[in-house]
Amino acid sequence: MAVLPTRxxxxxxxxxxxxxxxxxxxxWMSCALLAxxxxxxxxxxxxxxSQSAKAVAMAAAVGVAVLTALLVVVFVGFVPAIRWLQWSFxxxxxxxDICKGIFWRKHLVIPLVxxxxxxxxxxxxxxxxxxxxxxxxxxxxxxAIPGLEVNEADALRDQVALLARLAQEDV
Amino acid sequence: MSDQxxxxxxxxxxxxxxxxxxxxxQAAYPQQFYGQPAPFPPAAPGPxxxxxxxxxxxxxxxxxxxxxxxxxxxxxxALRMIGLLFAGLVTTVAGVLSExxxxxxxxxxxVVVGVVLVVAVTVVLAASYIHYKRFRWEITxxxxxxxxxxxxxxxxxxxxxxxxxxxxxxxLANRLLGLVRLKVDTAGGAVNKGVVIPALKxxxxxxxxxxVFIRKxxxxxxxxxxxxxxxxNRGALAGFAxxxxxxxxxxxxxxxxxxxxxxxxxxxxxxxxxxxIVREVGDKVAGLRGIFADKYQEDSPVEHEYGLTAKExxxxxxxxxxxxxxxxxxxxxxxxxxxxxxxxxPAAAEPVIVDFLRNLAASHxxxxxxxxxxxxxxxxxxxxxxxxGGFTARRRGGRVEVERGLLARQYxxxxxxxxxxxxxxxxxxxxxxxxxxxxxxxxxxxxxxNGQKNTRSFxxxxxxxxxxxxxxxxAVLGRLVPELKDSLAVVQLKPLPKVALRRSVIRFGVIxxxxxxxxxxxxxxALTRSPVLSAQAAVITSTVWVLVSALLLLHLAGSVLWHRHxxxxxxxxxxxxxxxxxxxxTTIIPRRKIQWSxxxxxxxxxxxxxxxxxxTTAAGIAATTxxxxxxxxxxxxxxxxxxxxxxxxxxxPAV
Numbered sequence: 057m058a059v060l061p062t063r064x065x066x067x068x069x070x071x072x073x074x075x076x077x078x079x080x081x082x083x084w085m086s087c088a089l090l091a092x093x094x095x096x097x098x099x100x101x102x103x104x105x106s107q108s109a110k111a112v113a114m115a116a117a118v119g120v121a122v123l124t125a126l127l128v129v130v131f132v133g134f135v136p137a138i139r140w141l142q143w144s145f146x147x148x149x150x151x152x153d154i155c156k157g158i159f160w161r162k163h164l165v166i167p168l169v170x171x172x173x174x175x176x177x178x179x180x181x182x183x184x185x186x187x188x189x190x191x192x193x194x195x196x197x198x199x200a201i202p203g204l205e206v207n208e209a210d211a212l213r214d215q216v217a218l219l220a221r222l223a224q225e226d227v
Numbered sequence: 228m229s230d231q232x233x234x235x236x237x238x239x240x241x242x243x244x245x246x247x248x249x250x251x252x253q254a255a256y257p258q259q260f261y262g263q264p265a266p267f268p269p270a271a272p273g274p275x276x277x278x279x280x281x282x283x284x285x286x287x288x289x290x291x292x293x294x295x296x297x298x299x300x301x302x303x304x305a306l307r308m309i310g311l312l313f314a315g316l317v318t319t320v321a322g323v324l325s326e327x328x329x330x331x332x333x334x335x336x337x338v339v340v341g342v343v344l345v346v347a348v349t350v351v352l353a354a355s356y357i358h359y360k361r362f363r364w365e366i367t368x369x370x371x372x373x374x375x376x377x378x379x380x381x382x383x384x385x386x387x388x389x390x391x392x393x394x395x396x397x398x399l400a401n402r403l404l405g406l407v408r409l410k411v412d413t414a415g416g417a418v419n420k421g422v423v424i425p426a427l428k429x430x431x432x433x434x435x436x437x438x439v440f441i442r443k444x445x446x447x448x449x450x451x452x453x454x455x456x457x458x459x460n461r462g463a464l465a466g467f468a469x470x471x472x473x474x475x476x477x478x479x480x481x482x483x484x485x486x487x488x489x490x491x492x493x494x495x496x497x498x499x500x501x502x503x504i505v506r507e508v509g510d511k512v513a514g515l516r517g518i519f520a521d522k523y524q525e526d527s528p529v530e531h532e533y534g535l536t537a538k539e540x541x542x543x544x545x546x547x548x549x550x551x552x553x554x555x556x557x558x559x560x561x562x563x564x565x566x567x568x569x570x571x572x573p574a575a576a577e578p579v580i581v582d583f584l585r586n587l588a589a590s591h592x593x594x595x596x597x598x599x600x601x602x603x604x605x606x607x608x609x610x611x612x613x614x615x616g617g618f619t620a621r622r623r624g625g626r627v628e629v630e631r632g633l634l635a636r637q638y639x640x641x642x643x644x645x646x647x648x649x650x651x652x653x654x655x656x657x658x659x660x661x662x663x664x665x666x667x668x669x670x671x672x673x674x675x676x677n678g679q680k681n682t683r684s685f686x687x688x689x690x691x692x693x694x695x696x697x698x699x700x701x702a703v704l705g706r707l708v709p710e711l712k713d714s715l716a717v718v719q720l721k722p723l724p725k726v727a728l729r730r731s732v733i734r735f736g737v738i739x740x741x742x743x744x745x746x747x748x749x750x751x752x753a754l755t756r757s758p759v760l761s762a763q764a765a766v767i768t769s770t771v772w773v774l775v776s777a778l779l780l781l782h783l784a785g786s787v788l789w790h791r792h793x794x795x796x797x798x799x800x801x802x803x804x805x806x807x808x809x810x811x812x813t814t815i816i817p818r819r820k821i822q823w824s825x826x827x828x829x830x831x832x833x834x835x836x837x838x839x840x841x842x843t844t845a846a847g848i849a850a851t852t853x854x855x856x857x858x859x860x861x862x863x864x865x866x867x868x869x870x871x872x873x874x875x876x877x878x879x880p881a882v
Contacts, residue, residue, distance in 0.1 A: 148871075149874070150871060150872040150873075150874065151871050151872060157827070159829055160827045160829050161827065161828050161829075161833075162825055162826070162827045163826045163827075163867060164823055164824070164825045165823060165824050165825070165867050165870050165871055166822075166823040167821075167823070167871065170821075170822045170823065194822040194823055194845075195670075195845035195850075196822035196823065196843045196844055196849070197822070197823075197843065197849065
């Protein structure tokens with residue numbers, strides 16, 4: 057049986073996920089509102105009674121509000137915490153293990169021999185929380201470990217870079 | 228013009244026998260072609276070797292600098308533009324004619340359309356001419372340089388060590404002219420774009436390819452590495468063909484590398500069979516080099532070579548999947564033609580046509596359907612025969628080379644380390660007769676952006692045998708790519724657990740059919756309510772439901788077949804995955820090419836104790852993931868452990 061990885065992400069990553077989910081919802085819902093507003097304005101021009109146009113506008117606004125509330129509860133309230141629970145990783149001498157996913161639970165194995173480069177990245181939300189994400193790139197795509205304390209991420213980057221080089225020498 | 232200069236020398240100069248190919252090629256080209264002095268002075272041009280080179284340059288003289296592409300593509304891109312515009316133009320003219328009130332308006336309309344056509348073609352001509360003028364390339368000691376661009380000047384330098392393959396393609400027109408479109412592929416998929424030289428003489432392209440690979444070897448390998456076995460004395464560039472037989476195949480007269488093109492030993496004279504004829508046609512096709520192509524024979528030995536026999540080509544043509552593709556294309560095209568034609572049917576004729584359609588008896592319809600099917604079978608067969616006619620696959624040095632095509636022709640090669648996986652694919656018909664297509668899956672790169680959009684087939688890679696006996700597929704591959712021998716050993720595949728059958732039936736059988744049934748119900752309700760079509764509603768709804776039942780049967784059978792076919796094995800350095808419902812693909816992935824591996828499980832799979840397994844390689848443009856659903860959960864975990872590298876020896880430095 058595969059040994060499941062045990063290292064966890066920094067708990068603060070849930071805050072980052074919450075903020076970015078909220079921002080995403082805000083942007084999408086603004087777009088939806090804009091589109092709906094244009095559509096309702098169009099209705100008004102086409103000679104539909106102003107009464108019924110107002111009713112449609114109300115219904116649309118209520119719909120968007122309900123949808124937004126639902127999305128916020130799910131993606132800001134619950135998902136980040138569950139995602140954090142499911143996320144774990146481990147850096148072995150020869151490979152990196154990553155376990156993640158809420159509906160689809162994935163377990164990835166990335167042999168260090170295949171690692172082409174490693175880096176740490178930090179966006180504004182991550183920086184505000186004192187976190188960084190660590191990325192390994194192979195010839196077939198990248199994998200990120202998103203929420204690590206900055207020093208921990210840097211240490212991990214250097215460790216994996218060293219391990220990857222050793223692994224390359226062995227081939 | 229520089230290519231005039233280089234061509235002149237290339238075809239007239241006979242390098243001394245025994246000269247190594249690298250030097251011979253250098254000697255054959257002028258100094259700026261390779262950026263270093265030619266070691267031998269060019270010989271005097273012989274009779275019959277001077278041939279006109281189209282000159283578009285207004286200066287008339289010989290322009291300095293690195294060589295250009297062959298100018299023919301300037302005209303070709305204009306022709307292609309005309310072809311593209313033609314369909315649109317016909318429609319426009321028709322529209323103009325039908326809208327026009329009288330003859331004068333119609334004439335004016337046509338004049339406008341004509342002006343648009345002339346302007347468009349002029350613009351394209353001018354653009355390609357400027358591209359031609361700006362596009363130069365050369366090879367130096369270490370890289371290939373390409374200069375291009377009108378407003379933004381681009382310089383691309385590709386070190387030889389990064390060059391992975393150099394492929395040519397030639398359409399029918401280029402084929403006759405002896406020109407090819409040359410593409411240099413680099414390592415690194417989508418990130419590192421390759422370079423395309425839009426038109427080049429075939430001989431020049433071959434010389435360039437050989438030279439680049441020689442230099443690549445020199446740059447990569449240790450200097451002590453001798454240039455392999457002693458080679459027979461042959462000039463890298465043979466003389467230009469005598470004018471009497473300009474299309475003579477290279478194998479005519481003298482043996483081709485001492486090898487018959489299809490590996491057949493010379494036999495005593497006997498009446499020609501169909502095989503001989505196909506072989507001869509194949510030789511002719513492979514030998515047809517076109518007007519401008521210089522002669523060239525590569526000097527590294529062919530280690531293994533095979534082609535297709537007449538029977539194989541015929542069976543491959545009949546059993547190919549192209550029938551369906553051609554059918555789909557034709558349906559699309561036919562529908563549009565019908566729509567287009569219906570515009571011109573005079574209103575008076577409509578009842579006649581409707582009557583005619585109504586009076587068609589069922590037997591006629593069946594007859595028409597069978598005739599149409601046969602016709603598409605024939606078209607598909609012709610299309611396969613055209614694209615695989617004159618098929619030759621050979622192993623030369625560290626590369627596998629494939630040439631194919633009766634009219635348009637492809638010259639593709641792949642370096643052995645670039646092979647990421649092998650796919651052995653059997654369509655429905657081929658599975659019944661026990662044959663398969665063998666494809667090497669490789670790292671592909673995008674074409675460089677000079678207006679040429681890459682027309683990518685739905686599957687990438689290189690077909691190294693379109694029609695091999697399924698039982699011998701591994702043997703064929705083993706001879707062509709001995710490096711893969713370990714990965715090809717026959718292995719017992721493990722089937723999926725029983726619970727996967729239930730899941731397969733639900734996934735491929737029940738859910739899609741439920742969806743179809745929902746649509747059909749909606750259609751039925753809509754039709755019965757509709758006042759317009761109430762007369763035909765019964766006929767239409769019953770047809771729809773018959774179709775849905777047929778789909779149900781097909782899907783159920785397919786889901787059972789999928790479960791029966793799905794199987795996998797891992798160990799001894801490779802992962803093997805077999806899957807597919809009606810068609811079937813067996814993929815062999817060497818373990819060292821797996822970039823990362825994964826298992827995935829959704830809640831339903833967790834309850835059934837199964838999981839998906841996946842292996843991602845660098846094949847294709849970015850990456851290709853090979854996966855299989857519903858493997859027993861503990862096997863999936865064991866697979867994941869198998870992909871972990873073996874622990875390092877204890878004496879290696881600890882971190």
